[in-house]
Amino acid sequence: MEALSRANGAFALDLYRALSKESPDASLIISPLSISTALAMVYMGARTCTHTEMGKVMRFDQVPEVHSHLHTLMGKITTPSSSHVLNLANRLFGEKNFGFSPEFLAGIQKNYLAELQAMDFLQATEEARQTINQWVKEKTENKIEELLKAGVLSKMTRLVLVNAVYFKGSWMHRFKKEQTQEMPFKISRLETRPVQMMCQTKKLPYGWVPDLEIQVLELPYTQKELSMFILLPPEGKTLIELENKLTIENLLDWTHPANLDDGSDVVLHLPRFKLETSLSLGDTLSGLGMGSLFDEATADLSGMSANGGLFISTLAHSAVCDVTEEGTEAAAATAAIASFCMFREEHFNADHPFFFLIMHNPTRSILFLGRYSGPQ
Incomplete structure (x- = not known):
C-alpha cells in the first residue's frame, strides 16, 4: 500500500x-x-x-x-x-x-x-x-x-x-464568519487584490522547512481522517522554487505528524476561495x-x-x-524539518500565493493538489 x-x-x-x-x-x-x-x-x-x-x-x-x-x-x-x-x-x-x-x-x-x-x-x-x-x-x-x-x-x-x-469535509476547528474580513492578497510585489480573509488562533500542527523558509500547516477535518496541508513560501518569493524542490519524499516528510508541532498557538489568516x-x-x-x-x-x-x-x-x-469557514467542498511533491521554535505562538499569514493538498491520512494518499495564486 x-x-x-x-x-x-x-x-x-x-x-x-x-x-x-x-x-x-x-x-x-x-x-x-x-x-x-x-x-x-x-x-x-x-x-x-x-x-x-x-x-x-x-x-x-x-x-x-x-x-x-x-x-x-x-x-x-x-x-x-x-x-x-x-x-x-x-x-x-x-x-x-x-x-x-x-x-x-x-x-x-x-x-x-x-x-x-x-x-x-x-x-x-x-x-x-x-x-x-x-x-x-x-x-x-x-x-x-x-x-x-x-x-x-x-x-x-x-x-x-x-x-x-x-x-465535502468540515474543519475540526471551524472559522467564525464574523472574524472574516476583506484584506489585500499580494499577487506579486507590485499588485494586490482584495480577498475575504478567514482568521482564527488555534493549536494546529505546524512545521518549518529551513532550507526553503517554508511554513507548513495542517488543517484537519473532523476526526482527522483527512487534512488540508498548506505550504507557504516567504513573502517575496515565488512558488517556482518550492515547486522545483517538491518530491514525494519531501512532501511526505514535511507533512509527517512527527515533524509538525501541535503545541503552539497558530495565528492563521487564510483566504476564503x-x-x-x-x-x-x-x-x-x-x-x-x-x-x-x-x-x-x-x-x-x-x-x-x-x-x-x-x-x-x-x-x-x-x-x-x-474553501469556506465551515470546511472544504471539492469536486474533481530533502530538507529536514528544523527544531521547533521555542515561542509558543506562530503567525501563518497566507496573504500571498501558496501550495496546498488534501490528504487521506491513514494511507498518506493525495486526493487533491493545487495552488492558490489569488483571485482571478
Whole structure:
C-alpha cells in the first residue's frame, strides 16, 4: 500500500509541475488520485510500448499487483464516514462498434467497480457528449456541469476516459464568519487584490522547512481522517522554487505528524476561495512520456479489444475546490524539518500565493493538489 501511495504521489507531482509550467501564474486544482485510478483502467488494457510508457510515467511498474492494490486503496479511502463525503467514480465511454474484451470488462468491474458504456460517437456525437456530461454532473453533486465542451468529441472519437470526484469535509476547528474580513492578497510585489480573509488562533500542527523558509500547516477535518496541508513560501518569493524542490519524499516528510508541532498557538489568516479547473490532459501526459496512448498509429490497447485503431482521443479532467469557514467542498511533491521554535505562538499569514493538498491520512494518499495564486 505504501509503495502505491508513493507511486501515485510521485506521478501527481510530475503532473502538477507540468501543468504549472503551462500556466505559471494561474491558480490550479487537480485530483491526482482520481486521474491515476482512471488511467489504471486503461493500463489494464494496454500492451507493449503503451503499457511500458504508462508504467514508467505513473510508476506502476514499481508496484506489484497494482490493480488489486488500487482496489484495496479505493476501498479504504471511500469508506463511508460521518466526518466527510467522498465520492470517486470512473467510467470508460467506448464506440459501440468496437468489440471490447470480456476479460478486460470483467477486470475493470472487479478492481474498479467501473463499467464501459457503449456510445455512438459516429452518428450521435452531441448526444454522447451530453450523456457523459450528465454522468459527471450526477457524480459530483452538480458541481461540474460541463466537463466536455462543445467540439471536443468528433466522429473519429473511439474512447473517452472520464474521472469524477466529489469531496465535502468540515474543519475540526471551524472559522467564525464574523472574524472574516476583506484584506489585500499580494499577487506579486507590485499588485494586490482584495480577498475575504478567514482568521482564527488555534493549536494546529505546524512545521518549518529551513532550507526553503517554508511554513507548513495542517488543517484537519473532523476526526482527522483527512487534512488540508498548506505550504507557504516567504513573502517575496515565488512558488517556482518550492515547486522545483517538491518530491514525494519531501512532501511526505514535511507533512509527517512527527515533524509538525501541535503545541503552539497558530495565528492563521487564510483566504476564503473557490477554484475551478477544467483540463484536457492528453498533450500534458504525452509530454511526460505517455505519447503512444494518444496516438492512433502507435497506441496498443489490444488488451481492451482485438480491433485495431483503438486509442485515447480525449482525457478530460475537471476539479472544483471551495474553501469556506465551515470546511472544504471539492469536486474533481530533502530538507529536514528544523527544531521547533521555542515561542509558543506562530503567525501563518497566507496573504500571498501558496501550495496546498488534501490528504487521506491513514494511507498518506493525495486526493487533491493545487495552488492558490489569488483571485482571478
